[in-house]
Amino acid sequence: MEPGEYERMFQVETRHWWYLGMQTITRSLLNRFLAPTASRKILDAGCGTGAAMSTYLAEYGNVTGMDFSPLALKGCQTRNLSWLAQASVTAVPFSAESFDLITSFDVLYERAVASDTLALTEFFRVLRPGGLLLLRLPAYNWLRGQHD
Ligand SMILES: C[S@@+](CC[C@H](N)C(=O)[O-])C[C@H]1O[C@@H](n2cnc3c(N)ncnc32)[C@H](O)[C@@H]1O
Numbered sequence: 001m002e003p004g005e006y007e008r009m010f011q012v013e014t015r016h017w018w019y020l021g022m023q024t025i026t027r028s029l030l031n032r033f034l035a036p037t038a039s040r041k042i043l044d045a046g047c048g049t050g051a052a053m054s055t056y057l058a059e060y061g062n063v064t065g066m067d068f069s070p071l072a073l074k075g076c077q078t079r080n081l082s083w084l085a086q087a088s089v090t091a092v093p094f095s096a097e098s099f100d101l102i103t104s105f106d107v108l109y110e111r112a113v114a115s116d117t118l119a120l121t122e123f124f125r126v127l128r129p130g131g132l133l134l135l136r137l138p139a140y141n142w143l144r145g146q147h148d
Pocket residue numbers: 001013045046047048049052066067068069072087088089090104105106107110111112113114
């Protein structure tokens with residue numbers, strides 16, 4: 001991502017209609033599969049500037065945010081998030097079976113992800129057996145805009 005995009009994302013992600021719509025869709029999917037519990041361990045892989053963690057993911061358990069960009073993690077720190085790791089989705093710095101839920105929103109199609117297969121292998125490794133992976137990615141090329 002272009003460096004300036006992180007600041008723009010930070011500014012709009014708690015109020016822009018697209019983010020709010022995605023939050024509603026994501027919550028309804030999570031509620032379908034997860035009962036409320038505070039002890040669940042969650043990894044938000046490619047967490048960006050942290051809005052998902054600070055607005056709703058924390059309701060589902062203890063969330064660790066991971067992103068390879070220091071600019072993204074700076075945004076997370078500004079939101080007072082402290083469980084953070086700077087790393088790539090292709091080399092996740094956690095031991096096997098560490099998480100009950102992994103979320104990854106609009107990350108695997110990024111140019112900086114060298115191999116989505118490797119990323120998925122890493123997600124599988126750090127997810128406990130029976131854990132859940134929630135991936136969000138664009139479905140159709142015709143939805144791509146200048147921004148993408
Ligand atoms: C479109 S943003 C989405 C951010 C956030 N998940 C959201 O929904 O707002 C893509 C994010 O993926 C991160 N990213 C790109 N390549 C990555 C990689 N190889 N490993 C980890 N994060 C990566 C970028 O730094 C950026 O924060």
